[in-house]
Amino acid sequence: MSALALMGRTARRIEAATPAHRDRAVDGLRALALLAVPTGHWLLGGFTLSADGALHNASPLGAFPGFAPVSWVLQMLGIFFLVGGYASALSYRRRKGSTRAWLGGRLARLGRPVLGVTAVWALLLPLLHFGLGVPVDTLRTASTLVVQPLWFVGVYAVVTALTPFCVRAARRFGAWAAAPLLGSVAVVDLLRYGPYADAVPSWLSLLNILPGWLFAYQLGVSWGEGRVTRRHAWGLFLGGAALFAVLLLVFGYPASMVGVPGEARTNSHPPSLLVLALAAAQGGAAVLLRDRLGALLRRPALWAPVVVVNLSAMTILCWHQTAMLAAAVPAAYAGEVAGLVGAPDSAGWVLARLAWMPVFAGLLVLIGRYARGFESPWTEAGPARRALAGLLAAGFGLFALGLG
Numbered sequence: 001m002s003a004l005a006l007m008g009r010t011a012r013r014i015e016a017a018t019p020a021h022r023d024r025a026v027d028g029l030r031a032l033a034l035l036a037v038p039t040g041h042w043l044l045g046g047f048t049l050s051a052d053g054a055l056h057n058a059s060p061l062g063a064f065p066g067f068a069p070v071s072w073v074l075q076m077l078g079i080f081f082l083v084g085g086y087a088s089a090l091s092y093r094r095r096k097g098s099t100r101a102w103l104g105g106r107l108a109r110l111g112r113p114v115l116g117v118t119a120v121w122a123l124l125l126p127l128l129h130f131g132l133g134v135p136v137d138t139l140r141t142a143s144t145l146v147v148q149p150l151w152f153v154g155v156y157a158v159v160t161a162l163t164p165f166c167v168r169a170a171r172r173f174g175a176w177a178a179a180p181l182l183g184s185v186a187v188v189d190l191l192r193y194g195p196y197a198d199a200v201p202s203w204l205s206l207l208n209i210l211p212g213w214l215f216a217y218q219l220g221v222s223w224g225e226g227r228v229t230r231r232h233a234w235g236l237f238l239g240g241a242a243l244f245a246v247l248l249l250v251f252g253y254p255a256s257m258v259g260v261p262g263e264a265r266t267n268s269h270p271p272s273l274l275v276l277a278l279a280a281a282q283g284g285a286a287v288l289l290r291d292r293l294g295a296l297l298r299r300p301a302l303w304a305p306v307v308v309v310n311l312s313a314m315t316i317l318c319w320h321q322t323a324m325l326a327a328a329v330p331a332a333y334a335g336e337v338a339g340l341v342g343a344p345d346s347a348g349w350v351l352a353r354l355a356w357m358p359v360f361a362g363l364l365v366l367i368g369r370y371a372r373g374f375e376s377p378w379t380e381a382g383p384a385r386r387a388l389a390g391l392l393a394a395g396f397g398l399f400a401l402g403l404g
Helices: 003-017 024-044 067-076 075-094 097-130 136-147 152-162 163-193 202-224 230-248 271-297 302-309 313-334 347-375 384-400
Strands: 046-049 056-060
Touching: 003 302, 003 313, 024 067, 024 075, 024 271, 024 302, 024 313, 024 347, 046 313, 056 136, 056 313, 075 097, 075 152, 075 163, 075 202, 075 271, 097 136, 097 313, 097 347, 136 313, 136 384, 152 163, 152 202, 152 313, 163 202, 163 230, 163 271, 202 271, 230 271, 302 313, 302 347, 313 347, 347 384
Parallel strands: none
Antiparallel strands: 046 056
């Protein structure tokens, strides 16, 4: 059987197994947001090689600020939180047990893969350094990259725990339940970037973390509760786009949605008002395009990849940086390699990096064959093994944060 015939057969099997009530548009949006994460990290992240052969993080955005609009497209965490809130609202409404049991199940699904990847890396660190001679600075760079997407999982776990409160707010205030969150971020931004910025402590920006990401989640919960109409969607889309333009052109917000080495301000860590403006515009567009996207995903050939990506969601989030490192760390022994190891400051690097993208994807698929087991319940792991995994994960976290 040819590869195309096998793919067609698999697509038809997935189509036949899909329940009629499945919301394909929401699954499609989630898959799109998921794939944007590795695409953004692989495309906008690079490595330089120091004299001792160690890898250090770099970004092409420093040399090519004109690439900033690419980050607007690839920054789709707002969509991810939106569809997460939508799905959580539906799941919470259908729950058969207690709220505590519902939250426990959802948080466990988030925690297992995170515990898995950090425990594995804790075992890899001494092996790579003492067994293969990988420099400590390379391991710190790698650890930073592995931890980088995991903060998102932590924030997502917190907003998931707030689902019961979000549902109550949505039922009472509808789409407007998210407005105070937007206002909160605006106030903090005014304090940290306004005329009295010099008198404001740096830690104040941390107050934006929860409302900044809860904003899109709350919109999603309101959507799931049927409280977001097309009129609201148009308001979100147009209002978000207008606010985005004003913040960029009038108030001088950084154009990049991701951090750029050497820049004093960043939009995403913690989220600025620009992130919420983009999330509002994206969320409004998602609601408006829902029916068209759902109809498009009635085609088995398009629906099958969406199902596969969603089934591997946490594996993609947790292991995609490992896939890139699996190519870059060995390549460092050969010196500079175009698009992989070397300053990301030329058009040649950009073209070479695009050529490396399928390699990273292939390595992620290979790693995922084994790592996806962390997403399933650890029924065969007793208390001792779970405790060991927790200790290894904690040790890796300390090393990644520069405390170990």
